Amino acid sequence: MNEEGQSLPEQPMAYQVLARKYRPKRFADVAGQDHVTVTLMNALTQQRIAHGYIFSGHRGIGKTTIARILAAALNCRNPIGSELRPNAEPCEVCESCTEIRAGNAVDVIEIDAATNRGIDEIRELRDAARYAPSRDRYKIYILDEAHQITDAAFNALLKTLEEPPDHVIFMMATTQPEDIPQTVRSRCQHFSFHAVKLVDILGELRAIAAHEQVDADEAALSLLAEAGDGSMRDALSIMDQAIASAPVTDGRARLDAQQIRELMGTVPNAVFERILEAVDQNRSAEVMTVANQLLDAGNSPAQLARQAVRYLRNCVIAKISGITPESTEGAAELLQISPDEQRRTARSAALFTEEELTRFLQTMLRTFDELGYRQEQRFHFELGLLKLVHLRRLLPVEQVLSQLSSGQASSTPRPATPRPTPTPSRPAPPPANPSPTNTFEPAKPAFSPFGADTNRKRFEGIESGHQPTPPKPTPVPTAAPVPPPIPVAAPIPVPAPTPTPSVAEVPEPLVPATPVIAIPEAPAPVAAPIAPAPVAAPIAAEIAEPAPEPITISAAAEAPSKPTPEENDPATRLQNAAVDALTAAGSQTSAADALTDATWEISEGELKIQTELSKTMLRVVINPEAEKVLRLAIRTAGSGELKLSLLPIGDKPIAEKKARAPRSGSAQAKAMEHPVVQRAQSLFHAEIRNVIDLRSDD
Incomplete structure (x- = not known):
């Protein structure tokens, strides 16, 4: 009544959405989670109650609902097997069951872990858990969205979870169990919920539509069930929205598939x-x-x-x-x-x-x-x-590859096509079936500075996937010099002679290697096989007893080398003497290397050595002992009294660095004396940087 004593019109009850109105109150009402409900009911019957549970799975499939039903079953005042409670299901009539269902039970505390996720809130929960329940048998904490709790808060809860009081039970519901620390999961029983099947969702929607007096065809209900995507709550929410937008005929809402598609935008x-x-x-x-x-x-x-x-x-x-x-x-x-x-x-x-x-x-x-x-x-x-x-x-x-493989397997081999003659430097491969009369020893390979270029040119002109057929040498009794041109039997056509390769194409080893003659192969027979004609005797004889080919050296190359202007330079002579002395000392190799790379200059009675070392490293590399050896080598070289100045890299360079002549007797000096190297230098103005000595001891 109002202030004037008049009665007010009765207010309509607040509408309750379908997901809350038809929320299960018993284990048997939960759809699609039989593996969880059966296990929990057996545990209640056998009194095997754990102190911690983790319920994980898809959204809207009953995790929090089962936690509430389990809490009601644990605190139900009627014992299992009584008239009001014949099985492990809650009786739903006692005071504890009704309060838990209404959400106002004193000893069942439901916490939103997404909001109360810090260590301070968990400490308060831990302190409150020590006290006994005010009325019911257990004090139950339901932590929804438990994966939102911080790691520090979980650590604060570990001891309580490991050794909780007998009256405390924790239930954690989460959609991301992997975010809960393993130390917490190992202390709880973990139940993984399944997505609700389409048939189960469809059955629930059909029953709710009949109870709500809604006319819905099977196509509309199927669309709602599919839109739920395994979540009962999502399907009920979409159904609630569809009923609100559906046309009403004779007081009953009418759901059809087209209307639901327009509503969902599909x-x-x-x-x-x-x-x-x-x-x-x-x-x-x-x-x-x-x-x-x-x-x-x-x-x-x-x-x-x-x-x-x-x-x-x-x-x-x-x-x-x-x-x-x-x-x-x-x-x-x-x-x-x-x-x-x-x-x-x-x-x-x-x-x-x-x-x-x-x-x-x-x-x-x-x-x-x-x-x-x-x-x-x-x-x-x-x-x-x-x-x-x-x-x-x-x-x-897969189909293309299978066709290629099958086509190659069934096709007839094509006749061999003539291929270019291999480079003369390539050794002839041994025959397929060697016999005692036609075998020979291949020449021992020697190092050549042009080997990389030869290897590259060796395979030019050869078709991909084909290897050159090795020639079959014919045995001959005696050896003779190789006459040009090579006589070949008439039935085998001889290809045009290959032009003489240049110096860059023909490898010239440091130690002359035995030349090997490559015989051009004949093209494959077309009409009938032709027996190979015997090769002339001089060729086979040359193969049987190889003789080294003399190297023609020009008069300029044969002349003995004269000292270069650099060798007559006093600074260069002092540098060579100092480097040799430091190298002979054994423990001063670093100083020898540093002085080798340095620039030496004699000016006005002063020997200036411009090193590539910093001021700090100069004192470390050229230590007092190395400097003593250096000064002794300079005096021994007979250069008189010179003032020695060691300059670090920070100072201004005294002169442009000159190329130092190799030390006598070194591998580089012997390489420089070789006629092939001298010829290459005269033709290409080459510079010798690295010398590799591959000569064998024998």
């Missing part, structure tokens, strides 16, 4: 069936026309790509499981869709192979991922659909 799967039919018939224009109609109607490209991915996934599963439009047996477990949609996906799957559907699914998944960060989503969605048509035109790599 399109019928018949559109994707049409697209795949156009892809199968290689009609790109029709694919683009359908995509244009969908996008012009206001559909989101990301939502369309998501639906296309789901439809292609169902097609792949239908193809793998062998489902046909006429028979969809066994498809309920694999395809969580209605029977009509199962037949539709079976029709689409019959158009393609399993590999093609897999490539389609991969392409659309990539398109769906790209739409999340692309500006022009429409263009990328259209491009993704066009790729499906292009993939249909392509042959799989």
Whole structure:
């Protein structure tokens, strides 16, 4: 009544959403979680109660609901087996059960861990857990979204979880159990919840629609169940929204599939069936026309790509499981869709192979991922659909490889084509079937500065995949000099003589190696096989007893080398003497290397040595002992009294560094004296940088 004594109109009760109104109150009412409910009921019957539970799984599948039912069953005042409570289910009539169901029980504390996630809140919880429950048997803490608790807070709870009081039970519900520390998980019993099957969601929706007096056909309920995506709460929320937007006839709401699709912003799967039919018939224009109609109607490209991915996934599963439009047996477990949609996906799957559907699914998944960060989503969605048509035109790599391998296996070998004569420096390979009369020892390979160039030119002109056929040497009794040209039997055509290679092409070793004559092979026979004619005796004789070919040296090369101007330079002589003395000292190799790279100059009675060392490293490398050896070597060289100045790299260079002549007797000096090296220097103005001595001891 108001202040004037008049009665106020009765206020209508607040509307309660379907997800809360039809929340299960017993273990038997929970859909799709029998493996959890049966285990908990057996534990209650056997009094095997754990002090910690972790309930993990998909959203909206009953984790918190089962935690509340378990709390009511633990604190129910009626014992199991009594008249009011024949089994482990809560009686739902005692004071404890009704308070827990209403959410105002004193000893059942439900905490939102996403908000109370810090160490201070967990410390308060730990301190309060020490006290006994005020009325019920157990003090129960339900931590929802437990993965949000910080690591420090979990560490503060570890000791209580390991050795809790007898009256305390912890229940943690989470969608991300991997974020809970392993030390906490090992102290609790972990129950992993399953996604609710489509059949179970469909049964619940059908029962709720009848109870709410809502007329809904099977296609509409199937769409709602599919939209739930394994979550009962999501399906009930979408159903609540659909009932609110549905037309009312005679006081009853009417749900149909078209209205639910418009509400969710989706399109019928018949559109994707049409697209795949156009892809199968290689009609790109029709694919683009359908995509244009969908996008012009206001559909989101990301939502369309998501639906296309789901439809292609169902097609792949239908193809793998062998489902046909006429028979969809066994498809309920694999395809969580209605029977009509199962037949539709079976029709689409019959158009393609399993590999093609897999490539389609991969392409659309990539398109769906790209739409999340692309500006022009429409263009990328259209491009993704066009790729499906292009993939249909392509042959799989496996098929191409199998065709190539089968074609090579069945084809007849082609006649050998004439190939260029190998480089004369290449040793002839041994024959396939050697005999005591025609075997010979190949020449021992020697190091050549032009070896890399020879190896490169050796394989030029040879076809890929073919190896040159080794010639068959004919045995001859005696040896004779090689006459030019090489006489060959008449039936075998002799190719044109190869022009004489230049010095850069012919390898000239430091130690002359035995030359080997390569015999050009004859082309393969065409009409009838022709017996190879015997090769002239002088050739085989040359192969049997190889003789070193003399090297012609010009008069300039034969003349003894004269001292270079650098060797007459006093600074250079002092540098060589100092480096040799430091090297002979044994422990001063670092100083010898530093002075080798240094620049020496004598000016006005002062010997200036410009090193490449810093001021600090100069004192370390050229220590007092090395400096003593250096001064003694300078005096021994007979240069009189010179003032010695060692300059670090920071000072201004005294002169441009000159190339130092090699020490006498070294490998570099012997290489410089070789006529081949001198010839190369005169032709190419070459510079000797690295010398590798590969001479054998014998």
